[in-house]
Amino acid sequence: MERLRRVVLERLMRYYRLLAEMTAKEPMATITSAQIAEALDIDPTQVRKDLGAVGLQGMGRVGFDVCEVCRAIRIMLGFDQKYESVLIGAGHLGGALLAYSGFSAGFARYGLHVVAVFDNDRSKIGGKIAELTVKPMKEMKPLIKRRSIRLAILTIPAQVSQELTDRLVTAGVKAIWNFSPTQLTVPPDVLVRNEHISVGLSEIAYHLKQ
Amino acid sequence: MERLRRVVLERLMRYYRLLAEMTAKEPMATITSAQIAEALDIDPTQVRKDLGAVGLQGMGRVGFDVCEVCRAIRIMLGFDQKYESVLIGAGHLGGALLAYSGFSAGFARYGLHVVAVFDNDRSKIGGKIAELTVKPMKEMKPLIKRRSIRLAILTIPAQVSQELTDRLVTAGVKAIWNFSPTQLTVPPDVLVRNEHISVGLSEIAYHLKQ
Numbered sequence: 001m002e003r004l005r006r007v008v009l010e011r012l013m014r015y016y017r018l019l020a021e022m023t024a025k026e027p028m029a030t031i032t033s034a035q036i037a038e039a040l041d042i043d044p045t046q047v048r049k050d051l052g053a054v055g056l057q058g059m060g061r062v063g064f065d066v067c068e069v070c071r072a073i074r075i076m077l078g079f080d081q082k083y084e085s086v087l088i089g090a091g092h093l094g095g096a097l098l099a100y101s102g103f104s105a106g107f108a109r110y111g112l113h114v115v116a117v118f119d120n121d122r123s124k125i126g127g128k129i130a131e132l133t134v135k136p137m138k139e140m141k142p143l144i145k146r147r148s149i150r151l152a153i154l155t156i157p158a159q160v161s162q163e164l165t166d167r168l169v170t171a172g173v174k175a176i177w178n179f180s181p182t183q184l185t186v187p188p189d190v191l192v193r194n195e196h197i198s199v200g201l202s203e204i205a206y207h208l209k210q
Numbered sequence: 211m212e213r214l215r216r217v218v219l220e221r222l223m224r225y226y227r228l229l230a231e232m233t234a235k236e237p238m239a240t241i242t243s244a245q246i247a248e249a250l251d252i253d254p255t256q257v258r259k260d261l262g263a264v265g266l267q268g269m270g271r272v273g274f275d276v277c278e279v280c281r282a283i284r285i286m287l288g289f290d291q292k293y294e295s296v297l298i299g300a301g302h303l304g305g306a307l308l309a310y311s312g313f314s315a316g317f318a319r320y321g322l323h324v325v326a327v328f329d330n331d332r333s334k335i336g337g338k339i340a341e342l343t344v345k346p347m348k349e350m351k352p353l354i355k356r357r358s359i360r361l362a363i364l365t366i367p368a369q370v371s372q373e374l375t376d377r378l379v380t381a382g383v384k385a386i387w388n389f390s391p392t393q394l395t396v397p398p399d400v401l402v403r404n405e406h407i408s409v410g411l412s413e414i415a416y417h418l419k420q
Contacts, residue, residue, distance in 0.1 A: 003420075004416065006413050009412040009413050009416050010409050010412055010413070012412060013406075013408070013409050013411070013412035014406070014409065017391070017406065017408070017409075018393070021368075021391075021392065021393070039393060040393075076416070077412050077415050077416050077419075078415035078416055078418060078419030079415055081415070081418070081419060083414075083415065083418055091306075091309070092302070092305045092306035092308075092309040092310075093306040093309075093310070095302045095305075095306070096301075096302035096303040096305070096306040097407075098302075099301070099302040099303075100302075100303070100407070107408065107411065110408060110411045110415060111415055112411060112414075112415070150418055151414060151418060158231075174417070174418060175414050175417050175418055177410060177411075177414055181227070181231075182231065183228070183231070183249060183250075191413065191414065191417040193410045193413050193414050195407065195410055196223075196224070196227065197307075197310070197405065198223070198227070198317065198320060199220050199223050199224065200387060200403045200405055201223070201317065201320045201322060201387075202219040202220055202222060202223035202287050203216050203219050203220070203401065203403050204293075204322075204361065204385050204387055204401065204403050205287050205288035205289055205291070205293065205320060205321055205322075206214065206219050206286070206287050206288055207384070207385050207401040208288060208291070208293055208360055208361060208384060208385055209287075209288030209291060210213075
């Protein structure tokens, strides 16, 4: 099967979130592509095309079975699997992510489990964030190898992140969720997902300027 | 002039960040569209088209003047203006954003200044995050009106955010930077920028599944 492009994956995630949110408010059996499209401000043809890409076809005017849509997206995106991960950087942002991931409605429902937190700041090592004890960096590589961890979440300052990335890749990590404000270089089989919070400001500042 | 689409604004922001990062490492006078394209994994034609949209033309093989590119993007996106804003929700994520915005390399360089933090949790009111004292929600509307604040940043639980949004809009807010996991309804002249951190997980889980 053809690999789905990032924009398609992101839209599937938005459909999934929307349905989870809507059904939490009010039970519903079916939804039309037009309803999804309107709620998310996306073209209805695009919605049908994306759902088609995960093997779903609407039932005429009735639309799509909500459970079936959720199930198909979960399987396609891989949320039915479990991913252990490590978080590196026990600062504010690391704490925010862990607090979020600790919610029942948090990251666990996407398969993500943070099993350890590392930092090189002595004043943080030994302390707790969420329910995890902050560990020294020297324990990072052995733990990643021992538990065959493939995902690392980076919430550290820019200046140390490339060196750290190299160490993570050597240890066997295959995906990096990067909240550090820097571009990382990795081998072709490793995915870096950059979350640049400030990208959102481009749209906001432009809107306020008008 | 035609309004730029969100995807274009986001790419301009990425060019801006890249140039800021590159010149911080090593002074450079010019850059080619091919260099920008390679660093960000974008098509070079797209880069030239985007820079053309902000009135820039490359000088043959030499490429673009870095300062001119940065200046044109700053002006186009509105980073040369100053936006006072309020942050609502003094939890982990609010703290992380304020810590980030407090960095000299933080939000201020995009024109954004957070001037007040609000929360309805009595145990938080009166406390400090970054250098700001957390205020009770009842002071929010008068402050927004008095200082003509047009931007609000939401880092609160989903269940209260629509009601709060309505109050913000009534007070005069024209843009909402929404980190709450919910869809907000606003009048057409108000922009909502949704930051759904978990969207990134779609790409990561899909990659790890392969």
